[in-house]
Amino acid sequence: DVKVTQSSRYLVKRTGEKVFLECVQDMDHENMFWYRQDPGLGLRLIYFSYDVKMKEKGDIPEGYSVSREKKERFSLILESASTNQTSMYLCAIQGRVSSPVTEAFFGQGTRLTVV
Amino acid sequence: GQNIDQPTEMTATEGAIVQINCTYQTSGFNGLFWYQQHAGEAPTFLSYNVLDGLEEKGRFSSFLSRSKGYSYLLLKELQMKDSASYLCAVNNAGNMLTFGGGTRLMVKP
Numbered sequence: 001d002v003k004v005t006q007s008s009r010y011l012v013k014r015t016g017e018k019v020f021l022e023c024v025q026d027m028d029h030e031n032m033f034w035y036r037q038d039p040g041l042g043l044r045l046i047y048f049s050y051d052v053k054m055k056e057k058g059d060i061p062e063g064y065s066v067s068r069e070k071k072e073r074f075s076l077i078l079e080s081a082s083t084n085q086t087s088m089y090l091c092a093i094q095g096r097v098s099s100p101v102t103e104a105f106f107g108q109g110t111r112l113t114v115v
Numbered sequence: 116g117q118n119i120d121q122p123t124e125m126t127a128t129e130g131a132i133v134q135i136n137c138t139y140q141t142s143g144f145n146g147l148f149w150y151q152q153h154a155g156e157a158p159t160f161l162s163y164n165v166l167d168g169l170e171e172k173g174r175f176s177s178f179l180s181r182s183k184g185y186s187y188l189l190l191k192e193l194q195m196k197d198s199a200s201y202l203c204a205v206n207n208a209g210n211m212l213t214f215g216g217g218t219r220l221m222v223k224p
Contacts, residue, residue, distance in 0.1 A: 004157075031210055040123070042216035043158075043202070050209075090157065094210050101146050101165065104204075104212055106157035 002027050006091050006107040013114050019078040021110050023091030031094040032074035033058075033104070034066065036087040043090065049074055050096075081114045088112075117141045119215035121203050126221045127193055135188045135218045137203030148212065149177050149188045150202040158202055161188070190220075198222045 007022035023032065031050055035043040035058075045058030047066040055066050063085060067075045078085055091107040119139045127133040139147070146165035150158035164170055164179035164186060176189040190197055203215040 033212070035214075040216060043204075043212075043214040045211070045213070048211060092212075094212070096210070101163065101206060101210065103148060103160035103163060106159075108157050109155075 002105045004091060004093055004105050004107040006089075006110050008110050009108060011110055011112045013078075013081050013112065015082060015114055017078075017081045017114075019081050019112065019114075021076040021078075021089055021091075021112070023074045023076070023107055025072050025074075025093045025105075027093055027105065028071070029093040029105075030071070030096040032068065033092040033094070034064075034074065034076045035090045035092065036060070037090055037109075038087050046076065081112075083114050086112060086114045117205070117207075117213045119203055119205060119213060121201075121215040121218045123216065124219045124221070126223060127190075129193055129195060129222055129224050131193050132189065132191050133193060133220065135190075135201050135203075135220065137186045137188075137215055139184050139186070139203070139205050139215075141205045141207060141213060143208035144181065144205060145208050145210070146206040147177075147179055147186050148204040148206060149175075149186075150204060152200045152202060152217070154199075161201075193222050195222050195224070 003026045033048040034046045049068045065077045092104045094104040095102040121137045149161040152158040162177035200217040204212040
C-alpha cells in the first residue's frame with residue numbers, strides 16, 4: 001500500500017508565524033508536489049521537486065518555500081503565514097519523468113487555518 | 116498557458132448514467148487523468164488516457180480526443196457512494212499535473 005503521509009491533518013496558526021508542513025513517502029518516487037485546494041479554484045501547484053535538493057516553482061509560489069534534503073521528505077514552508085493562506089494543502093508523489101507514466105498518489109491533506 | 120474546464124456541479128439519479136466533460140488547452144500533453152475525491156479526503160486515481168479512444172474499467176469509462184482537447188468520464192449504474200468531486204488533470208511532458216476546478220457530482224435516490 002502506497003503511503004504518502006502529511007504531518008498534520010488540521011493546523012491552526014497565527015498571522016506572521018512560520019509554518020512547516022511535512023510530507024513523507026515510502027514509494028521511492030522522484031517527483032514530489034505541493035498543491036493547495038480552494039473551493040471553486042481546484043488544485044493549484046505551489047512547488048515541486050524532481051530530486052533531492054531540487055525545487056521548481058509552480059503556479060502560485062509567492063509566500064511559500066520548500067525543502068527537499070532527503071528523497072522521501074518534501075517540506076512546504078510558509079515564511080510568514082497570512083490569512084489568505086488558509087486552505088487545504090495536499091502533497092503528491094509521482095514516478096520519474098522517463099518512466100512509464102504512473103498516477104500521482106496524494107497524502108490525506110492538511111487543513112491549515114491562519115487566524 | 117494552461118486551461119482546463121469542467122462543469123462545477125452535476126446532479127444525477129441513483130442507477131442512471133452520467134457523463135462529466137473536460138476540455139483542455141495545455142502545452143506538452145502526456146496524458147489525462149481522472150481522480151475521484153470524497154469530501155475531506157485525498158484524491159484517488161480513477162483512469163488515465165494517453166491515446167484517443169475509450170478506456171473501460173468496470174462502471175467507469177474515460178474517453179479522450181487529443182485533436183479536440185476533450186475528455187469525458189462516464190459513470191454507469193450510479194450509486195450513492197459515487198457522490199464526490201471528479202477532477203480532470205492533464206499530465207505534461209515533465210510529469211506535472213495541471214488540474215481543472217473539479218466537478219461536484221450529487222447522486223440522488
